[in-house]
Amino acid sequence: xxxxxxxIISGVGETAYSKHSGKSVLALHLEASLAAIADAGLxxxxxxxxxxxxGMGVVAEDFITNFGLRDLRFSATTPLGGASPVxxxxxxxxAVASGVCRHVLIxxxxxxxxxxxxSARLREMPQFRGIAEFELPVGAFAPAQIYAPMAxxxxxxxxxxxxxxxxxxxxxxxxxILNGKGMMTTPLMLADHQVxxxxxxxxxxxxxxxxxxxxxxxxxxxxQCARDLRAPPIEILGIAEGHPDSPSALTQRPDLIxxxxxxxxxxxxxxxxxxxxxxxxxxxxxxxxxxxxxxxxALGFCGLGEGGPYVESGALRxxxxxxxxxxxxxxxxxxxxxxxxxxxLVRQLRGTAGRAQVANARIGLVTGYGDMGDxxxxxLARA
Amino acid sequence: MNDSILPARPLPESTVDSLPYWNGLREHRLRLQQxxxxxxxxxxxxxxxAECYASEITWIEALGEGVVHSWTVAxxxxxxxxxxxxxxxxxxxxxxxxxxMLAPLRGPASALRIGLAVRLIFEDVSPELTLPAFVIA
Numbered sequence: 001x002x003x004x005x006x007x008i009i010s011g012v013g014e015t016a017y018s019k020h021s022g023k024s025v026l027a028l029h030l031e032a033s034l035a036a037i038a039d040a041g042l043x044x045x046x047x048x049x050x051x052x053x054x055g056m057g058v059v060a061e062d063f064i065t066n067f068g069l070r071d072l073r074f075s076a077t078t079p080l081g082g083a084s085p086v087x088x089x090x091x092x093x094x095a096v097a098s099g100v101c102r103h104v105l106i107x108x109x110x111x112x113x114x115x116x117x118x119s120a121r122l123r124e125m126p127q128f129r130g131i132a133e134f135e136l137p138v139g140a141f142a143p144a145q146i147y148a149p150m151a152x153x154x155x156x157x158x159x160x161x162x163x164x165x166x167x168x169x170x171x172x173x174x175x176x177i178l179n180g181k182g183m184m185t186t187p188l189m190l191a192d193h194q195v196x197x198x199x200x201x202x203x204x205x206x207x208x209x210x211x212x213x214x215x216x217x218x219x220x221x222x223x224q225c226a227r228d229l230r231a232p233p234i235e236i237l238g239i240a241e242g243h244p245d246s247p248s249a250l251t252q253r254p255d256l257i258x259x260x261x262x263x264x265x266x267x268x269x270x271x272x273x274x275x276x277x278x279x280x281x282x283x284x285x286x287x288x289x290x291x292x293x294x295x296x297x298a299l300g301f302c303g304l305g306e307g308g309p310y311v312e313s314g315a316l317r318x319x320x321x322x323x324x325x326x327x328x329x330x331x332x333x334x335x336x337x338x339x340x341x342x343x344x345l346v347r348q349l350r351g352t353a354g355r356a357q358v359a360n361a362r363i364g365l366v367t368g369y370g371d372m373g374d375x376x377x378x379x380l381a382r383a
Numbered sequence: 384m385n386d387s388i389l390p391a392r393p394l395p396e397s398t399v400d401s402l403p404y405w406n407g408l409r410e411h412r413l414r415l416q417q418x419x420x421x422x423x424x425x426x427x428x429x430x431x432x433a434e435c436y437a438s439e440i441t442w443i444e445a446l447g448e449g450v451v452h453s454w455t456v457a458x459x460x461x462x463x464x465x466x467x468x469x470x471x472x473x474x475x476x477x478x479x480x481x482x483x484m485l486a487p488l489r490g491p492a493s494a495l496r497i498g499l500a501v502r503l504i505f506e507d508v509s510p511e512l513t514l515p516a517f518v519i520a
Contacts, residue, residue, distance in 0.1 A: 148455035201456035
């Protein structure tokens with residue numbers, strides 16, 4: 001069987017995004033989850049599956065306890081770093097398509113700005129064992145430092161420029177301002193990007209995503225539940241995850257710029273049965289500007305090495321060829337590990353994306369990227 | 384993380400698989416794992432050959448001469464121990480054995496390009512620990 005149209009996204013929710021939530025990570029999880037549950041027209045007791053994000057210190061048991069769930073039938077985790085939320089949608093889809101669950105909650109929350117930094121936990125994460133032992137001692141361990149050589153090689157091989165990286169940051173900021181929920185509220189010009197301080201060459205400050213407090217959640221439900229729900233159902237047409245070769249040691253990857261999405265994208269498009277031209281809006285995981293460019297290539301919106309000119313042409317702007325990161329992404333809205341990308345795509349397809357609404361958006365695409373290049377992608381459509 | 388005046392460098396925690404590599408560096412030798420069954424060289428050290436699934440290995444000694452595959456220049460210290468080194472160059476180097484190493488380049492960033500020939504040097508951090516670095520060949 002295929003997972004094509006075997007489930008829907010029935011609800012989405014977010015908390016406010018800030019630098020200091022003043023709330024516990026658990027409280028943020030529950031707040032975002034309640035928002036998504038209400039959006040779907042459900043009550044917490046309707047939830048019979050939960051897929052929490054690994055590494056935030058919150059587990060399925062917390063939802064049983066706090067929501068008084070009497071019959072949770074499924075819990076899992078999808079540990080792919082920033083690719084986890086979209087991979088969790090695939091996992092939830094399998095649970096609802098098989099009849100194990102009716103409504104699966106996928107929550108995330110963090111005090112990423114006011115709390116601990118991700119890099120501090122590197123040693124405790126088994127997927128980074130190689131980096132912790134062999135690269136951390138010589139001074140390479142932060143995601144910016146690990147991904148920068150991918151970007152540098154792309155630039156050396158294909159002529160990608162810092163100005164092209166900036167184009168991603170600039171259009172994403174425009175969208176964050178229109179969206180209105182973003183942490184970044186002032187326009188960003190190309191020149192601002194070019195004078196921002198270097199973090200890990202070629203990445204400047206504005207090539208890097210935010211550190212944020214907040215939470216976001218989505219609910220995946222059985223397709224036949226659609227008529228009972230409050231919000232217009234959003235169908236899942238195609239979905240896949242992909243893992244690059246040498247996933248834990250990027251250094252040893254046969255092709256340094258290969259990512260998991262190179263493998264996942266053809267599967268998702270084949271399952272969806274849609275062409276690239278039919279994608280009205282895209283939410284592309286944007287931990288760094290370069291990562292957006294490389295994913296656009298992997299998705300087939302442009303050829304390998306053509307991502308720089310593609311974004312420089314204005315393609316990602318609201319009136320461009322492929323309006324992208326219409327909420328402001330991780331770069332300018334908030335770093336919710338890409339759950340906010342799924343939330344935004346659902347809103348776009350419902351037609352409730354506010355001032356950043358893409359006119360007549362019917363089919364859209366969302367990606368996740370993380371843990372040194374794991375990838376995930378979902379193609380969604382208004383039912 | 385404590386607030387001592389000189390922040391401690393994060394030290395490698397070797398495993399049963401990697402100990403000969405670290406011991407080699409301390410003796411100023413670069414040792415790489417080679418599959419005893421099929422001859423495939425692998426790095427970082429690990430228990431199984433992904434080509435033939437044999438676990439027997441031979442440790443071979445490499446000269447550490449290679450070419451730059453890619454690079455970055457760190458301008459921000461994500462760990463306080465590296466603040467004094469900023470900016471520092473990190474190179475990913477293709478070794479002729481078919482594996483790569485990531486280490487600092489003790490040389491000017493202006494020289495960086497794909498294919499730049501570099502040579503491994505050994506930097507003694509303490510009597511117990513030697514770390515790899517590269518210089519332009």
